[in-house]
Each structure stands twice: as structure tokens, then as C-alpha cells.
Amino acid sequence: MKKISILLFAFVAALCFNACVEDDEPTFVIQEEQSEGPLIVTANSSVTLNKDIENDQAFTFVWEDAGYNINSPITYTIEAARAGTDFETPETIASTTDRFYSWTVKELNTMAILVGLLPDEEASIELRVVSSLGTNGGSAIKSNVISVTVTPYSTILPVKNLFLVGNTVDTNKSGAADNDDWENGTNPSSINTYIFRDADDPNIFHFRGYFEVDPGENEFKLLETQGSWQPQWGLDGGGFTSSDILGGDPGAFTVPASGYYDLTVNIDDLTHSFTPFTITTEPTYTTIGIIGASRTGDDSGWNTPDTDMTQSPFNPHIWYLEGQTLFDGPLKFRHSDDWPGNWGGTTEFAGVGITDGDPPAIPVTAGTYDIWFNDLDGRYLLVPVE
Secondary structure, three states, X not given: OHHHHHHHHHHHHHHHHHHHHHOOOOOOOOOHHHOEOOEEOOOOEEOOOOHHHOOOEEEEEEEEOOEOOOOOOXXXXXXXXXXXXOOOOOEEEEEEOOOEEEEEHHHHHHHHHHOOOXXXXXXXXXXXXXXXXXXXXXXXXXXXXXXXXXXXXXXXXXXXXXXXXXXXXXXXOOOOOOOOOOOOOOOOOXXXXXXXXXXXXXXXXXXXXXXXXXXXXXXXXXXXXXXXOOOEEEEEOOEEEEHHHHOOOOEOEEOOOOEEEEXXXXXXXXXEEEEEEOOOOOOOOOOEEEEOHHHOOOHHHHOOOOEEOEEOOOOOOEEEEEEEEEOOEEEEEEEOOOOOOEEEOOOOOEEEOEOOOOOOOEEEOOEEEEEEEEOOOOEEEEEEOO
């Protein structure tokens, strides 16, 4: 009997030893019913936005700690949305381990524009805080919601630009043969073609245009800055990516044959498409220019001769103006210096031109711009420059 007892004791001891060895880190179980989200204690507010004091502090909101049933670092993510949208597509503003966050006048105005509020119209932003454990976003719990009422002022938001570069796209302003097919804009006689930003999503870009293939020359990439090779965008294993993501230069896009193509890239979700486009009855214009009060600051801008754009010598459907100073006011694109051949639009900075009937004029904020227009699909781009 004693022998059996000794064996049983040894067996139990071995089990305990193995359990200690194999499970040497404790497992914590988060009980959601025992957890509380953060509580915003700042009341609904109304804030005056004045561009003249845009660097002054405008608004601070504060919340109480979230409560979890385990002791772990808590990260707080601030989300914003236009009031009435129920946070269907919230914008992530910041992440912090503090229990407060502040905005300057400029930062609050930028956030208002970002969530879809219109300049010079009073509206409300809704704010909430999402708490999560550790650094991996575990057990996210949302706070209550407060609103901030503001009247945004017009501003120019910084966004990325993308340019074409490569041996399938000409960069020479004169249309003469290039000495360097991969000219990145450092040569005064060259200019890289912008591709057109989507009006609804600043991370999506489109280009419908001509790509020429010569023996051994059928590649192109995208640059963010003329005169600089970094960052650059291209392909890696067939996937769309950038040098910033890879830590090295991506491979080039390849063009199977000379012709017109539709290129679309998304720098946020890293998707792309590059498909042939067949030219059928699209006209080739002798002149395209801009017209409107934004050229002069008053209605005389509608009655003076158009400001003619430069036609790309490589692609007759691409037109541009460099360093054009504009005033607050409307603008249209017009061909042949006459009506009714014109394109308008409803979105500032980027959009797709409307030609039906008498289209609305494009709203413009005073500034100096590079202006690009594609008469194949009506896309336009106004890029602020210093």
C-alpha cells in the first residue's frame, strides 16, 4: 500500500511540474461586462474659427479613463465624423495614452474640412474616443459622443501628388527627342505629367493617356515630387507599392504595346489597374484655355480672351498651365475660345469636368497653381504651388 501511495504522489508531482513548465505565462481573460469605455467629460461646444489666429489654441477635450478588469496600458484613439452620419466613415485624428487632446484653430479647421464640412457654413463635428489595450488594439470600447459646432474657413489641404516618369512617357516640353528618357523634372526643358487626383478620395489617382513603346523601352514609374527620385511608386511582385514601404526602389510598370491606357492607383490600399483604352471619335482640339472670374477677381474674367493652356507635344489631349495666379471665384475650361464648348465642375482642386448644358463653374480659392486638364475624360487638377 505504501508503494502505491508513493507512486501516486510522484505522478501528481510530475503533472504539476509539467503544468508549470508548459504554462509559464499567465493567461488574462478580459470580461467585457466588467469593462467600461472612456467617458468624455467636455460638454458640447461652439468654437469660432478665425484664419488670422490659426496658430492659437482653439479647443481641448478631456475624458476619464476606460476601466478594464486587468491592469494593462490603454491607448486612446480619437475619431471624428460629420454630425448626423453616425460615424459611418469616421476619420482617425490621433492616438494617445493621455486623457486629453487639443487643437489649434488651424488644426480644428482642417479636421472640419476633412470630415466634409463646407467652408463658410456652420455645421457640427462629432467626436468620440475608442480605448484599446496594449499596442494591438485589443478589446476596443467606444466612449460617449460630443459635438463641436464650427464655421470652417477656406483652406488648401496638403495632399500627395503623383507624376509619370519613364521611357514610355515623354517629358520634353518641346516634343523633341529626350536625352534622358527617365527625366525627373530637374532639367528646365522637361516637365513630368501629373496624374489626376480623385475628387472624392485623395488617395486615388487616374490617368487616361498615351504610352509609347520602343524596343527595350516599355517602363514607367510614379514620383511624388518633380526633381526628386524619392519617394517613388511602382510594382513589387505584381503588387503596387512605394520606396517608403519597401525600403528600396520598387520595380517599374511595363507597357505591352504603344497606345492609350487607363491607369488607376490607390496609395492607401495599394491597388492598381492598367488597361488599354481605344480612341474612337474623340476630337483633337487646337486650343483649350481657362476662363472665369477667378482669373481677374471680378466678372471681367468672363469677357476677356481665354488664358490658353499648353498642349502636351507628346499627348495632344493633355493640357497644362504652370504657376498660374488665380483669385477667389469660378473657373471653366473652354476649347476653341468660344461657347458652348466648355467643361465645368462642382469640386475644387480636382474633379471630372461636366459638359452637359451649361455646366456649373469650378470653385477656386485664391492662390498660385499648376493647372492640368485631360480632354479625353474631362479630369482636371489644380495643384497649389508656392
